[in-house]
Amino acid sequence: EPEVTQTPSHQVTQMGQEVILRCVPISNHLYFYWYRQILGQKVEFLVSFYNNEISEKSEIFDDQFSVERPDGSNFTLKIRSTKLEDSAMYFCASSPRAGGPYYGYTFGSGTRLTVV
């Protein structure tokens, strides 16, 4: 079964450093998403991406965050200057179309980001 692949599975970074989290969505999917889950809290939507641009973003997704699809396969989340409160599990998801899991929305296994 097709999978969404995220790398690395765990990343430790120093406060103030830039990090790039990588995702390889399912190949024929067109909509891409990032979510985060701070330990003990809800999974929260960050951003959706379609046709090489951001289609929707939450209040969490401020100027320190950016997303990119640098080539035909990767989808990245960059955090420009990490803070301690950015420590969380980050999930990537992809879907063949908008409309939620009805159309085959698939999550990756996540990247655990620890900021020290």
Add this chain to the structure above:
Amino acid sequence: SQELEQSPQSLIVQEGKNLTINCTSSKTLYGLYWYKQKYGEGLIFLMMLQKGGEEKSHEKITAKLDEKKQQSSLHITASQPSHAGIYLCGADGGSQGNLIFGKGTKLSVKP
């Protein structure tokens, strides 16, 4: 904005027992999704409910959406250790397919 409240927060059951997890929405649900999360893994899609009164089953897991479409329950019959994990309910959060989630219910099954 829409909020999803799950109860209980955590649950420990003996293997073989039945259990129910609830998800209550602050607004009418137009799509309710149940996911399972295991430590170090992603969110595994279990079931989707859209119509009031709808009920779906997969193996020993049954999910229902009430008639008013503001509450859903997930019922596990004859629980097994493989059912252990965190169960999340999710709902449509916007037109682009983003989801909102409840805080999750942590289920432990004692052999």
